[in-house]
Amino acid sequence: MLDFTSHIAGPYSTKLLADLGARVIKVERPGGDCARRLGPFLGGVQQIERSGTYQFLNTNKESIVIDLKRPSAQELVRRLAARADLVVTGFPPAVAERLGLDYASLSRFTSAPVLSITNFGHGGPYRDYRLSETTLFAMGGEMFSHGLANREPLKLGGTAALLQSGAMAGIAALGAVHARELHGIGQRVEISLFDAQINSTDRRSASILAYRFSGRVQERPAGPASGIAGGIYPVADGYVEVTASFGNYWQRFVDMIDDDALRQPKWLLPQTAMDPAAKEEADGIVYPWMLSHTRQEVWREARRAHAMVAPLFTGRDIFNDPVFRERGLWTELEHATLGRLPMLGRPYVFDRTPWRLRSAAPALGAHTAAILHDLGYSDSEAASLRSEGAAS
Amino acid sequence: MNDYLPLAGVRICDFSAVWAGQSATMYLADMGAECIKVENPFIWNPMTRAASPRLTAAAAAMIPPWMGGHPGGDPGPRPWNNCPAFIHVLRNKKSFTVDSRRPEGLAIVKALIRVSDVLAENLAIGTLEKLGLDDAAIRRERPDIVILHMPAFGRTGEYVEGRGYGSHIDAVAGSTILRGYEDSAPATNVQIFAGDFWAGAHGAIAVLAALRHRRRTGEGQTIELAQVECSAQMFPQAALDAAWNGQEQTSDGNRSIEGFVPNGVFPCRGHDQWIAISCRSDEEWRALVAFMRNPSWTQDLSEATIRAAHQPMIEAHIADWTANRDRDELFHALQQAGVTAGPVMSSKDVAGDPHLAATGAWQSLPATADYPETPFGVPPYRFSRSAVGLRTPPALFGEHNDYVYRELLGVGDDEYAELEAAGHITNTYDPELVARA
Numbered sequence: 124m125l126d127f128t129s130h131i132a133g134p135y136s137t138k139l140l141a142d143l144g145a146r147v148i149k150v151e152r153p154g155g156d157c158a159r160r161l162g163p164f165l166g167g168v169q170q171i172e173r174s175g176t177y178q179f180l181n182t183n184k185e186s187i188v189i190d191l192k193r194p195s196a197q198e199l200v201r202r203l204a205a206r207a208d209l210v211v212t213g214f215p216p217a218v219a220e221r222l223g224l225d226y227a228s229l230s231r232f233t234s235a236p237v238l239s240i241t242n243f244g245h246g247g248p249y250r251d252y253r254l255s256e257t258t259l260f261a262m263g264g265e266m267f268s269h270g271l272a273n274r275e276p277l278k279l280g281g282t283a284a285l286l287q288s289g290a291m292a293g294i295a296a297l298g299a300v301h302a303r304e305l306h307g308i309g310q311r312v313e314i315s316l317f318d319a320q321i322n323s324t325d326r327r328s329a330s331i332l333a334y335r336f337s338g339r340v341q342e343r344p345a346g347p348a349s350g351i352a353g354g355i356y357p358v359a360d361g362y363v364e365v366t367a368s369f370g371n372y373w374q375r376f377v378d379m380i381d382d383d384a385l386r387q388p389k390w391l392l393p394q395t396a397m398d399p400a401a402k403e404e405a406d407g408i409v410y411p412w413m414l415s416h417t418r419q420e421v422w423r424e425a426r427r428a429h430a431m432v433a434p435l436f437t438g439r440d441i442f443n444d445p446v447f448r449e450r451g452l453w454t455e456l457e458h459a460t461l462g463r464l465p466m467l468g469r470p471y472v473f474d475r476t477p478w479r480l481r482s483a484a485p486a487l488g489a490h491t492a493a494i495l496h497d498l499g500y501s502d503s504e505a506a507s508l509r510s511e512g513a514a515s
Numbered sequence: 516m517n518d519y520l521p522l523a524g525v526r527i528c529d530f531s532a533v534w535a536g537q538s539a540t541m542y543l544a545d546m547g548a549e550c551i552k553v554e555n556p557f558i559w560n561p562m563t564r565a566a567s568p569r570l571t572a573a574a575a576a577m578i579p580p581w582m583g584g585h586p587g588g589d590p591g592p593r594p595w596n597n598c599p600a601f602i603h604v605l606r607n608k609k610s611f612t613v614d615s616r617r618p619e620g621l622a623i624v625k626a627l628i629r630v631s632d633v634l635a636e637n638l639a640i641g642t643l644e645k646l647g648l649d650d651a652a653i654r655r656e657r658p659d660i661v662i663l664h665m666p667a668f669g670r671t672g673e674y675v676e677g678r679g680y681g682s683h684i685d686a687v688a689g690s691t692i693l694r695g696y697e698d699s700a701p702a703t704n705v706q707i708f709a710g711d712f713w714a715g716a717h718g719a720i721a722v723l724a725a726l727r728h729r730r731r732t733g734e735g736q737t738i739e740l741a742q743v744e745c746s747a748q749m750f751p752q753a754a755l756d757a758a759w760n761g762q763e764q765t766s767d768g769n770r771s772i773e774g775f776v777p778n779g780v781f782p783c784r785g786h787d788q789w790i791a792i793s794c795r796s797d798e799e800w801r802a803l804v805a806f807m808r809n810p811s812w813t814q815d816l817s818e819a820t821i822r823a824a825h826q827p828m829i830e831a832h833i834a835d836w837t838a839n840r841d842r843d844e845l846f847h848a849l850q851q852a853g854v855t856a857g858p859v860m861s862s863k864d865v866a867g868d869p870h871l872a873a874t875g876a877w878q879s880l881p882a883t884a885d886y887p888e889t890p891f892g893v894p895p896y897r898f899s900r901s902a903v904g905l906r907t908p909p910a911l912f913g914e915h916n917d918y919v920y921r922e923l924l925g926v927g928d929d930e931y932a933e934l935e936a937a938g939h940i941t942n943t944y945d946p947e948l949v950a951r952a
Contacts, residue, residue: 139717143724161772161773162752162774163752163755163756165759166759166760175752175759176752179751179752226899243874247869247871252857253850253853254855255771255773255791255855257778257779257780257791257857258791258792258793258855258857260791261780261790261791261858262858262860263860264864266859267787268581268862270696270705271696271703274696275779275781275782275789276780276789277694277768277769277780278769279693279707280689280693280750280764280766281693281749281750281751281752281753282773283709283749286713286748286749286751287709290716290717291716291896292896293716294720294723294896295896295898297521297727298521298723298896298903299898300727301546301726302520302900305521305730306901308519308901310899310900310901312896312898312899313896319895321876322892323538323716324538324708324712325711327865328604328892329581329582329599329603330580330599331862331865331866331892332584332602332603332889333580333584334584334863334866335866336584336599336886337584337585337586337599339583339584339588340861340863341579341580341584341862343705344579347704347705354702354705355701355703355704356702357700362700362701362702364691364706366680366682366683375678426674426676427676429676429678430678431680431683433679433683433684433686435686435687435692436686436687437689437692437753438754438755438757438763439757439763440689441688441747441754442758446669446672446673447744449672450671452744452747453758465755465758466755467747467748469744470717470744470745470748471717471740471745472739472740473721473725473736473738474737474738475725475728475735476724476725476736
């Protein structure tokens with residue numbers, strides 16, 4: 124795969140394929156992918172080879188640095204594209220055209236499918252608009268209903284929306300590979316981050332359809348919980364998430380807490396769910412129980428009772444959790460200059476073709492020389508590409 | 516006519532439920548797989564087709580819109596065919612009914628497995644095993660099948676008996692702790708289901724990869740996607756900060772993890788109108804300052820690192836400035852000035868958005884007995900040659916019984932009549948189950 128993407132969404136889509144065995148040649152601009160400047164940095168030292176964001180997103184890839192604006196870079200890109208099974212770009216449409224890396228130009232020298240990942244697509248009034256994690260989630264239709272009614276809408280943590288859109292692009296990439304191998308065709312494949320948010324699961328499609336069906340708009344709720352029990356409760360060492368308000372989930376919740384006062388039939392009456400005094404009475408039993416147990420103790424009881432209750436983990440919990448460790452959520456990478464480092468491991472377990480970390484994210488331009496050689500550039504031609512600043 | 520579908524010829528026996536599983540198989544159906552949803556008319560699978568099989572208009576009105584917003588506010592006699600939370604993950608699929616707990620029903624399911632390339636499920640741990648369909652039994656019917664399991668917390672290890680929906684998976688995956696107001700305890704967080712979206716996409720990717728291996732080698736395999744482990748990858752910055760530096764990241768409200776200042780959501784004129792603004796560079800900050808006509812408070816804030824030390828002050832000034840402005844005018848004006856901005860769009864805003872309308876994000880589907888003609892979202896990926904798109908409307912319950920039983924499995928008229936009389940073949944849930952709901 125020939126990968127022209129940078130930042131977060133595009134590189135996540137190509138990481139998914141790289142981690143499953145694809146050879147991904149990542150073309151970086153001089154100075155490197157902007158994700159190299161994003162934290163967390165190993166030891167807090169801001170340096171382009173120490174970025175956690177970059178290291179996560181670029182495992183198993185090779186890095187070649189090309190200044191796409193240089194005339195002699197064109198032949199280099201042509202040779203790379205001609206040998207690719209899939210080309211992935213992340214340029215805004217106007218930039219792709221300017222660089223000659225739009226589909227019309229690329230398809231002149233490769234029969235491979237070209238996946239173009241853009242902010243807002245290749246047409247329409249927002250085509251050339253800018254986008255960030257926060258504006259993407261805001262426009263995606265879910266932020267409006269996330270948070271509390273009397274406060275501002277809330278984003279997700281980290282860069283979740285960009286990564287989600289990257290995952291959707293990963294589906295498109297593999298679809299393009301299948302179509303090529305099954306039907307022998309290349310084609311233009313496009314996905315916009317905006318579309319990936321709008322028309323996807325996670326309340327978005329549902330809320331839009333609900334509006335079209337009923338005219339009802341999904342708004343932010345006044346408070347986190349509804350019914351007798353539900354939402355987030357404080358426990359001895361943190362918080363737990365609870366669903367107990369419908370189906371047989373109340374019974375399981377009661378089994379978890381194991382207090383006879385909650386076993387009375389009155390709790391199952393529909394009017395009880397609406398009664399603030401009943402809620403107060405239940406809280407009088409539930410809160411003390413919660414506060415006298417740790418997250419792991421609550422979760423153990425919840426698993427016994429099959430209650431819909433789970434602890435709020437932090438990044439540190441996820442790193443230290445012995446069950447996740449034993450199952451293999453974490454792996455280690457061997458980095459040429461940073462040494463051995465923990466890295467998030469497989470998102471899925473394949474019993475025949477396992478997810479595998481073959482190499483850490485590449486140092487900037489680490490593979491330039493080898494790739495130029497592979498492409499048939501002689502040493503002197505490679506040297507002149509370097510002296511012209513086309514490759515480094 | 517060749518429609519060049521990437522998964523032409525692939526059939527999925529689909530036991531998936533809720534959103535994570537059902538969206539995974541939807542993406543595969545988008546790519547051309549024939550996805551056959553196995554539905555049991557005697558079992559109500561929660562959070563899979565509607566809030567309840569029996570739902571009055573008054574009851575639906577008490578349920579939040581994304582779940583309770585049935586057509587015209589009235590679910591009618593078949594809420595499972597028009598719940599907005601679920602029919603959107605049924606596009607491009609087929610549905611057939613069978614009570615797989617009875618021997619003749621299980622025989623039908625096994626016959627379907629024999630002609631399937633993929634089996635997908637995310638039922639509670641042990642559900643398929645109870646039916647007698649553990650992996651070995653499935654492989655006896657179809658040795659080269661690709662099996663996708665999507666358990667919440669894994670099929671091995673101490674958390675195997677954990678139960679949960681998206682919100683519980685978000686909690687353990689580290690999502691919930693990172694998405695609250697910076698000045699409030701996490702107990703005020705409302706539920707969200709980012710993990711369903713995420714796990715669904717990854718389930719599809721895993722199957723796409725396994726099918727490629729199968730086409731090249733003839734070998735099937737089993738995939739285990741523990742939704743919580745998958746979702747933990749949605750927050751790599753927090754996980755790696757903990758792993759590398761021992762740092763515990765918490766929520767910072769709407770501020771940016773990428774160091775953008777300002778980055779947030781600001782009020783606009785009117786009720787519940789908000790605009791998101793990110794200055795992704797010092798250049799964008801200068802563009803914002805110029806656009807605001809250089810107010811005095813912006814002096815000496817040209818560098819992001821300096822602005823980072825004054826975030827509350829900057830945010831308060833911007834909120835003052837946006838408060839009496841029209842959200843959409845400001846959105847376009849800021850974008851044209853070179854500032855990253857976007858309206859916080861409600862479902863109504865999205866439905867009326869001119870860009871989405873202009874770029875073909877919707878496709879009107881004809882009326883059925885259960886919903887009127889309605890624009891539905893199309894898949895986000897657009898292929899120039901492969902017919903990857905909204906090809907068939909959401910599968911109604913039991914809509915494809917005739918196709919599956921007669922055409923695909925070759926069931927004859929007599930057997931069909933027997934199975935129908937025994938309640939396997941139907942387009943409605945069992946009346947007793949409905950009455951009990």
